[in-house]
Each structure stands twice: as structure tokens, then as C-alpha cells.
Amino acid sequence: EEVTKLLALKAQLGEDASSGKFVLKTPKGTRDYNLKQMAIRENVFDTIIKCFKRHGAGTIDTPVFELKETLTNKYGEDSKLIYDLKDQGGEMLSLRYDLTVPFARYMAMNKIQTIKRYHIAKVYRRDNPAMTRGRYREFYQCDIDIAGQYDPMIADAECLRIVYEILSALKLGDFVIKVNDRRMLDGVFAVCGCPDEKFRQACSAVDKLDKLPWEDVKAEMLEKGLTEETADKIGVYVQMSGGQELVEHLLSDKLLMTSKCAMAGLNDIKLLLRYLQIYQLGNKVSFDMSLARGLDYYTGAIFEAVLTGTAVNTNQPRIKGETVGVGSIAGGGRYDNLVGSFDPKGRSVPCVGVSIGVERIFSILEAQLKADGRKTRTNDTEVYVISPQKNFLEERMQIITELWKANIKAEMPYKRNPKLLSQLQTCEERGIPYAVIIASSEKETNTVKLRTIDTREEVSIPRENMVKEIKDRLQICKNNTDQN
Amino acid sequence: EEVTKLLALKAQLGEDASSGKFVLKTPKGTRDYNLKQMAIRENVFDTIIKCFKRHGAGTIDTPVFELKETLTNKYGEDSKLIYDLKDQGGEMLSLRYDLTVPFARYMAMNKIQTIKRYHIAKVYRRDNPAMTRGRYREFYQCDIDIAGQYDPMIADAECLRIVYEILSALKLGDFVIKVNDRRMLDGVFAVCGCPDEKFRQACSAVDKLDKLPWEDVKAEMLEKGLTEETADKIGVYVQMSGGQELVEHLLSDKLLMTSKCAMAGLNDIKLLLRYLQIYQLGNKVSFDMSLARGLDYYTGAIFEAVLTGTAVNTNQPRIKGETVGVGSIAGGGRYDNLVGSFDPKGRSVPCVGVSIGVERIFSILEAQLKADGRKTRTNDTEVYVISPQKNFLEERMQIITELWKANIKAEMPYKRNPKLLSQLQTCEERGIPYAVIIASSEKETNTVKLRTIDTREEVSIPRENMVKEIKDRLQICKNNTDQN
Numbered sequence: 001e002e003v004t005k006l007l008a009l010k011a012q013l014g015e016d017a018s019s020g021k022f023v024l025k026t027p028k029g030t031r032d033y034n035l036k037q038m039a040i041r042e043n044v045f046d047t048i049i050k051c052f053k054r055h056g057a058g059t060i061d062t063p064v065f066e067l068k069e070t071l072t073n074k075y076g077e078d079s080k081l082i083y084d085l086k087d088q089g090g091e092m093l094s095l096r097y098d099l100t101v102p103f104a105r106y107m108a109m110n111k112i113q114t115i116k117r118y119h120i121a122k123v124y125r126r127d128n129p130a131m132t133r134g135r136y137r138e139f140y141q142c143d144i145d146i147a148g149q150y151d152p153m154i155a156d157a158e159c160l161r162i163v164y165e166i167l168s169a170l171k172l173g174d175f176v177i178k179v180n181d182r183r184m185l186d187g188v189f190a191v192c193g194c195p196d197e198k199f200r201q202a203c204s205a206v207d208k209l210d211k212l213p214w215e216d217v218k219a220e221m222l223e224k225g226l227t228e229e230t231a232d233k234i235g236v237y238v239q240m241s242g243g244q245e246l247v248e249h250l251l252s253d254k255l256l257m258t259s260k261c262a263m264a265g266l267n268d269i270k271l272l273l274r275y276l277q278i279y280q281l282g283n284k285v286s287f288d289m290s291l292a293r294g295l296d297y298y299t300g301a302i303f304e305a306v307l308t309g310t311a312v313n314t315n316q317p318r319i320k321g322e323t324v325g326v327g328s329i330a331g332g333g334r335y336d337n338l339v340g341s342f343d344p345k346g347r348s349v350p351c352v353g354v355s356i357g358v359e360r361i362f363s364i365l366e367a368q369l370k371a372d373g374r375k376t377r378t379n380d381t382e383v384y385v386i387s388p389q390k391n392f393l394e395e396r397m398q399i400i401t402e403l404w405k406a407n408i409k410a411e412m413p414y415k416r417n418p419k420l421l422s423q424l425q426t427c428e429e430r431g432i433p434y435a436v437i438i439a440s441s442e443k444e445t446n447t448v449k450l451r452t453i454d455t456r457e458e459v460s461i462p463r464e465n466m467v468k469e470i471k472d473r474l475q476i477c478k479n480n481t482d483q484n
Numbered sequence: 485e486e487v488t489k490l491l492a493l494k495a496q497l498g499e500d501a502s503s504g505k506f507v508l509k510t511p512k513g514t515r516d517y518n519l520k521q522m523a524i525r526e527n528v529f530d531t532i533i534k535c536f537k538r539h540g541a542g543t544i545d546t547p548v549f550e551l552k553e554t555l556t557n558k559y560g561e562d563s564k565l566i567y568d569l570k571d572q573g574g575e576m577l578s579l580r581y582d583l584t585v586p587f588a589r590y591m592a593m594n595k596i597q598t599i600k601r602y603h604i605a606k607v608y609r610r611d612n613p614a615m616t617r618g619r620y621r622e623f624y625q626c627d628i629d630i631a632g633q634y635d636p637m638i639a640d641a642e643c644l645r646i647v648y649e650i651l652s653a654l655k656l657g658d659f660v661i662k663v664n665d666r667r668m669l670d671g672v673f674a675v676c677g678c679p680d681e682k683f684r685q686a687c688s689a690v691d692k693l694d695k696l697p698w699e700d701v702k703a704e705m706l707e708k709g710l711t712e713e714t715a716d717k718i719g720v721y722v723q724m725s726g727g728q729e730l731v732e733h734l735l736s737d738k739l740l741m742t743s744k745c746a747m748a749g750l751n752d753i754k755l756l757l758r759y760l761q762i763y764q765l766g767n768k769v770s771f772d773m774s775l776a777r778g779l780d781y782y783t784g785a786i787f788e789a790v791l792t793g794t795a796v797n798t799n800q801p802r803i804k805g806e807t808v809g810v811g812s813i814a815g816g817g818r819y820d821n822l823v824g825s826f827d828p829k830g831r832s833v834p835c836v837g838v839s840i841g842v843e844r845i846f847s848i849l850e851a852q853l854k855a856d857g858r859k860t861r862t863n864d865t866e867v868y869v870i871s872p873q874k875n876f877l878e879e880r881m882q883i884i885t886e887l888w889k890a891n892i893k894a895e896m897p898y899k900r901n902p903k904l905l906s907q908l909q910t911c912e913e914r915g916i917p918y919a920v921i922i923a924s925s926e927k928e929t930n931t932v933k934l935r936t937i938d939t940r941e942e943v944s945i946p947r948e949n950m951v952k953e954i955k956d957r958l959q960i961c962k963n964n965t966d967q968n
Contacts, residue, residue, distance in 0.1 A: 023488060023553065024550060024592055024826060025551065025593065026546070026550070026591065027550065027551060027575055027577050028574060030547035030549075030592050031547070031647070032545065032546050032594075033544055033546075034544055034594070035543070035599075037545060038543045038544055039542065041545075045496075052894045054864070054888060054891065055894075055895065056863045056865040056893065056894070057863065058516055058517070058518060058519040058522065058523065058862040059522045060517055060519060060522055061516065061522060061525075062510070062516050062517075063510050063514035063515070063516070063622050064548060064606065064608075064622065065511055065622075066510070066511065067509065067511060069507065083569060083572070084569070084571060084572065085567060085568070085569075085570060085579075086567075086568040086570045086571070088568065090512060091511055091512055093511050095569075105508065109508040109509065110516075111519070113712055115519075122548065138547050138549075144859075146898070146899065150898035150899060151898060151899050154898040154899075154900075155898045158898075161888070165888065180652070187522060237619060275763065278878055278881040278885065278886055279881065280885055309666070342508060378542040379537070379540045379541065379542050380537045380540075384716050393638070394762055397759065397762040397763065398762055401645075401763055404649065406537070408538075409538045409539075410538070410539075410540070410542065411539065414630070414632065414634035414638040414639045415635050415638070416638075445729075
């Protein structure tokens, strides 16, 4: 205590004595991740990255900021949400808004024709934060994209297989993967009499069908200047969903058959559904004609994974019908022209990709853990090296060095003479499974005591067998865990 | 080709037709990491994180920007290198300049008394980039810090053990870890007659002794207003280096004994060297009285790891005596007052930490790989699923689904009917060890061919044994690699 007081005093006197005038907070819409949150985050990333690697992807990284002009004209109205850097002399810079535009810039800049890459990094949006719902101004995106001139729908189907594998592995509850095609939507709008220049507005109205009843969506269409007849016709189509049988039905739809665009989209969806059947996720996929996706750059297949069950029944209130465990959790599609928009000669590279909504996943898993009351370990420590007696610091140091050399994760108290009880408490609090105990009797007989924290069982082990004994026990633990 | 042309045309027409006016580059002083560079980066991080976890550390994360005032008065003159964000309404923000100040802010804000945490993240400095020497405006820092009220030098010694384990594991060549103590330096300045207000200037002159001869450092001291007598006296001390025997010698140095400050530093160094002996890195450590470290916030032990050998003899030119494989590679020290400077009541938490110079490590390893002519794999794919015949896409899809389900890393060409030769070439180029081959004869007999790419050996395997056979072979490979 004496020392703490002195240090505190020193701190107050030292430096600029500016203490107290600081506002101790993170910027609006951002947060720190503490040890527990990071442990969850690492588990999620680990699961996702393993899946990406199982599918042969590598990773790239781009700077957190880009030239301002690289981001210009890419996000429509949302451009106002881009963070700009101050002009401190030199280039005009902005923080990245997503990972797709930097990826396209990278592809064009390096003239890359084929790549399968994932990128997990933070992006920045000066949006109105809704942190209770996991919406931040600094947040992770987690994208995988397959670029190259390939035969239709093979890469697209693999993207959805990847989504399927990840959502299954993370045990987030039931989900459905909706698929549609931008050309399909455009075709529907055209054959129903929607003028070209109103396609985007019609599209954004349709996009709301997952949250609003048809009446409201229709009202919005009328407001935007579509005729009632057109709106009603569109309404019939976009409320359809189904599988291969719906595709067949629409392929022979007299009206739709007049649109080349719609037929091209339909044929690709047919192929996609066929491939997804082989990839064994047929029962998870729904051809949903109301799926529109917000972004402008999609040119073909679009998809969105939606949680339908409630893996967690959290105590968080429903906000506008949203609960933590329900809603969109991944999305993506084909964007064949974006790279070309960066290439001086307009040479494009067809791309398809999907983005996993990791921030929502973190929120769900955090809520799950809270609901379960389970403890999350924030360290991987396997052995704590302790002593019930005074003056055994150097012996503990010798032992821990042996353990580290043998690649055993080990810690010890940073005190000369810590109390036994507090050392054992540390093991329990931190979830450390074993303690190695050294005292005079052990020193005399050249042994150590190995204590299993859970069972409180203690065995005496010759010092020279210590490492092997611990490794054997850890291996048995590991095998048991792997089997579960 | 037809399709490519059409797509390109479409891209030119579509969007804003703004192609060509973009400058395709990353901002000054920044770079993209391509697949190969990322593979190196991941290996380095993997080695480092394994070591951090072996020592029981967890990780936290903080936002990439902080309130501007959080960073104010923390970096002295270097504050001009901080990136500010544009004032877009709301808070004044700056990109983080290091990880230590955000860590201290986090500790104070959450009133944390003890933590062992690592943080690997990018920091930002508007410095003059020297990218050939691995100096960027956006770069990684990789810090581990141990905070808490503990007995002297136990945590400090572990920090150095961590540096030792990491540098050894990365095989960067010979290195030495220099240690000193800020109080020791202050004591030397005091007993040699340097006035208090010139300590910092004297310190920064001494800091150059690793690059300049004593004459030049002395000249700088005189320039800064020290007397020749004082400079010479300081010179005698700061050119000393050694081990425990030097500590003993100085503990009985008549002049130095008059400084409580120097004696406190010396006693801690004595303890540190003793602990490092037990931690088995005695032969790597040098008590080097010229070590000063730039940052203001150190209050006790300071350390720096320096590469001495040349693990690589790269073809890069020496720039001002620097070569890629030589020089400072890690550094740190004790800073007991920084957290207190954020706490409204000045309550401090003693901290010690070390930062691994990962950007230099990337440069060295990249150069090593180039010099060796070794290939770096940018994917982990184990099996490529191919066919020499047309119309086997769906069979390939069935096979690859089985492999993915069995957690085998597998890819296949995204073409309906790829050429056999190009498929085998892909395996060789990408370093994929096995190919599963399916054709009509295999289909009839319900078998597959398993080809080992290296040896070109092919065996026929019943389809139902495929997964097991591949897993067995991969396990053998893995065991062989682990033994090396």
C-alpha cells in the first residue's frame, strides 16, 4: 500500500500533472474489446478462417485508409458516412468503408486475373451507432471472394457452401440461405412495365419485403411513381419463393419469357440450385424473389443467409421486431464490373463473394454465454507453479523454465512469497487445470507435487518425469475434448 | 475471350464511366500485403502469439482512433507525426500512434489493477517513410505488457524470456539483449555534474552510442551545454558493459554510491541478471550502460534486443551502415506512472512491457526467402479434385463435398471441362500434395485414383476408403514435418 501511495503521488507530480482533465472514453460508436470478448472473437475468427483455408483461400491486407478518390462514387448516398482524414499536407485520405472496393482497387492495380482471397479487417462508417444491437462505427467485415473467368455458378455455389459450413460450425441455430439474381429482378420490373429509370427505386422498395407487409411496399412503389397495375404485377412475382419447381414454373411463364435478362438469371439460378443440391445444402436454400440486396455493384446472383430460429432467448428487448438471434447474418453476390471500374482500360475480372456478419455473430455468442452462465477462459495456461513455503521463488523459476522449454503453457505468481490459498484461488478463477507445487520436502527428494485443480487430487512425481507426466495428462484432456 | 471483351465493354459503359481518371495507388508510406507476404506475416504472428499464450497472456483490442486529447502530451516532439481525422462534426479524433497509450487509457478507464495482455495491431505515424528499410506510415506493433503491483524484476525477467523465446523460434540469427535502468542513467548524470534540466538531452545523446563513436556523442553533449569534465565523466560510465561482475564493481563505485537513484537501479539490475540466469538466457544478456531508449515514460529497467549476426546476406545495399539483418529488433521497459497520468485521482498501476519489431522481422524473413529461392505456399490445400475427361463436374463436386465434410482442405477447378495438363500444373504451381482423379473407369468401378504430385505415383482406391486413405497419408506427412 505504501508503495502504491507513493507511486500515485509521483504520478500526480510527474508528467504534466494534467490528470483529471482527460475524458476517459473511446470515440463515439467504438468500443474496446476486453479479454473475454477477444476470446470469443478469436474463436469465431478461428472457425471462419479454418473454413476459408479448407476451401483453398489465402489472405491479403490493404491499408486502413485509401486515397479519397478511390472511394468516390462507390457508395451512392452512403458516401456521406465516410470518415475523411484531416488535410495535414499531402494526399486526401479516407478510412475504408468496406473491404470490397479496396479489393477491387488491389486487383486492378496489380492486374490480377484470378484469386481466391479472404480478408478480415475493420471498416469505418460515420453511421448512427446502435451499439446494443451490435452496430458500431468501427466494425469487422469478414469477406471471401473468388475472382476469375470461370464457368457459371461453380464458384457461386462454393461461396454458399462456405456460408453453410461456417454457420453450422458456429451453432447459431437454424438458418436459411435465400438466393436470387439481379437480372431476374430487372427482368421482372421490365416485363411488369416499370420504366428503366425507376428500377433502382423499385428494387429498394422490394428489399423491404422481409420487414414490411406487401401493402406497405406497394404504397412505396406508388409513391415513387409506379402505376398500380405495374406494382400489382411486380407484387405477384416478388412474393414468390420456392425451389427448383418454381424455377421450372417461371421458365415457362409467358410474360417473363419475353425478357432475355430474366431468362439468363433464371437459368443461372437453376444451375446454382442444382449445384447446391450436390453440395448437400439443398434443404437450406430458398429461391426468394423478394431478395434484392442494397448494394449497386451486384450484376448477377445475390444471396443472403438469415437466422430463423432462436439459438438464444436473450433478455434483450425486441427492437422494431429484431431480436439478437434472428435476421441477416451473411450476404453477398456476383459483381462482374467493379474491378473494371478501376482499370484504366476497363478490363474487368468477374467476382463473386460473400461477407460474414461477424459483429452480429459476436453479439449472439456473447448473449449465449451470458445466458448459459458459462465461464470463458481468457488464457490457455495449463500449469501454475506454486509453493506453500517462503523463499522458493528461484525453484519456481527453474521449474517454469523447464515447462516453457517443453512448450507447456505455464505461469507463476510474480511475488517472492505468495500465500498458498491465493495461489490456489488463482488457479480456480483462471481455470488453470494443474498446479505444480514445490516445497522443502519436494526439494529434498527431488520431486514435485502435481495437483489437479478440479479434483484436488495430488500426486508426487520424480522431478525428471515432471514434463512427461504433465504432457501425458494434457494429451488425454485434449483427446477427450476433441471427441466431444 | 468474347465474354471478357463484352464484360470490359459493359464496365466501360456502366457505372460512371469514370475509368482512367483514378490514380491506382495506396496512400504514401503504406502498402498492400499480397498472398505471399501475408503467409509470412501469419507465420510470424503465429510464432509470437503461441509464445505469448505459453506465458498466460490474453489479448485486448482498442479502436484504431482515440480522442485527440488522449494522445496529447504523450509523445513530445513526435506529436506532429500524429494523423488527425477531419472535423466532420462531433469529436476530434486521431489515429493511434502506438499501442501503449491506448493500453494505459484502457487500464485507467476500466480501473484494472492487474493484467497480462498482448496486442498486435497497426499504428500510424506521418513519418518520412523509408519503405526499402521496412519503415512505413502504417505498421504493426506487437506488444506484451504485464501490469500489477508485484515484487521487483520477476515480470521484467519474464518479458525478456519471452523476447528470447520468440527470437530463437524465428531463427533470425544471433542476438544480444541489452539491459539498463533509467534510474541508473539519471544517477550517472547526477553524480557527473549534469544539471537536472539537461538529463533528457544527455540521455538522447547517449542513445546514439550504438551508431556513433564516443567523440561524436561527446561533441553533442558539449553543444548541448555540458562541461567537458562532465561529459568525460559520463563517457567513462556509459561506455561500460558487462554482466554481474560489472554490477558488483559499480555497487562499490565511490562516486556512484552517492546516488540513491543509481543504487536502486543497480540493485534491480543485479536481481534481473540473476533471474535471467535461472531463465537460461544469461549468455544472451548484456548490462549495457549506453542503452537509453527514446521514450519519456520509462521509469526503471529498460531493454533492447539487437541482432548481431547476419542470418541473411541479402543483396540489399547497406544504407548508412544498416543492413537488413542487423540492428534493434525488440525493445521495452518499465513504465510505472503512465496509467496514473490518465486516472483522475492519479492512481497508478506499475507496468512492464516489450514490443517486438515485427515489421523488421517481416523484412528479414522476406529477404531470407528470396535469398533461398524457396517457394512460399499461399494456400494450405491438400487435395485437388480433377478429371481427365469431359462432363465430370458433378462427380468432382460430390467428391469434394465428402472431403470438405471430413475437414480435408480441397479445391477443384471452377470449369466444367478443364484440361488435364492444366489441372496437374495447378497442383505443382500451388504446391498441392495430392490429386484425386475421377474418370469413367473409376466411376464404373466405384473407385478414385489418388495421385501424389511429387512422385507422380498413382494408386486406385475404393471410393468408400478415399477419405481414410487421404487422412492417413496427410497424418504421415504431418508427423514427418513435426519431427523436423
